[in-house]
Amino acid sequence: MNALVAIIRRDLLLAMRRKSEVLSALFFFVIVTSLFPLGIGAEPALLHKIAPGVIWVAALLSTMLGLQRMFAADHADGTLEQLALSPEPLGLLVSGKIVAHWLVCGLPLVLLAPVMGLQFNLGTGDLGILMLALLLGTPVLSLVGAIGAALTLGVRGGGVLLSLLVLPLYVPTLIFGAGAVYAQGSGQDAGGHLSLLGALLALAMFFAPWATTAAIRIAIE
């Protein structure tokens, strides 16, 4: 457990020392969501309709930006090999890195989303569901993304390849995440969508660290 806390603290500390990388992903999220009204038109009813989808797609893309960083630097300077050699199970350490990634790239999106939602004319009920859906969904994005990040370690054209691998796997999260907000907006119960998001999260928490660990061992062998 100490190792888990230590690796989270280390990754958060590293992220804080290089704030610009973290902030640029967040500003990317803000800019992308702000571009849609400019492209589509600022009619409030239309914006209200597209808001959940736009915010979720922007969240997917902005999480993608941070994924490459998750293991790349540690792979380049050999830290990853040291982690693999440590007496603590590698799966635990990998989980710690995923948690750190979520705290840096996912949690800020959850907190920023209501502000973007206001731009899109969402009501308070919608905003609450949007935050809840993002709270359940962004960890799935970090977990599934970690598999892709580990698979593309040190590979030519890793960034583009990563998005090719990971984005199709994000489809269920996108559907249920945006679906929850749509359901709330159209007067239905969002509970079903949120439960499914929770199920995805449980499944990803079980499988993803394991698959990521296997992928890392392949990359450093």
Add this chain to the structure above:
Amino acid sequence: MKHSIIHWFKFSSPASFYPLAGRLIPWFWLLAAVFGLSGLWLSFFVAPTDAVQGEGYRIIFVHVPASWMSMFVYLIMAAWAGLGLVFNTRLSAMMAQALAPTGALMAFLSLWTGSFWGKPMWGTWWIWDARLTSELILLFLYIGFIALQAAIDDPRRADKAGAILALVGVINVPIIYFSVKWWNTLHQGSTVSLTKAPAMAHTMLLGMLLMALCFWMYAVAVALKRVRAIILEREAHTDWVKQLKEVVS
């Protein structure tokens, strides 16, 4: 082991599988031709014209087998990849790599013929139906697999990384299918229902099955052909490859 007539593990070595694949390929081509010709004959000349859709429905004989094969090939590919990961056999990973382009082709063919079918029947090339959407995502998964394998220079690492991706994909395919299905029923007033299959004449079903068998045999033949090429490429440094007469000449 001593009771078994054929020692199957013998063929897990590329050196002994290469000639076996070479001997098998013509037979699979032959089977593909037989099934294909009889299937096409049945579907074009014997199967009755559909009461609602007229002659246009006959594209079903290509479309449905291609969709079936696209999913089936993915399963087989993932199974080979998983075997390669567990037993660390080179040939399994080569089989997975050989199957991927065929699977991608089938997924593409299924989408292509689907939109050809959709245009006259529903008046549109594309609808965001659950099946179409999940087939499209399946195509993306195939392309991801091929791209990942192509991007990694070390073939052993490419095999293993591809295997993990294929296995992750296999877990995800049903999740994606059901999520897209629920998304579809929630978001769209059902524009067209693809799921209500009309009672199908027996000849139609038979034609479809024959065509599916033809596609299956074709997939096997092409995959074996491709795996032979992969074996030659990867085992080029070995003596047995250098002594092959197609290499010597």
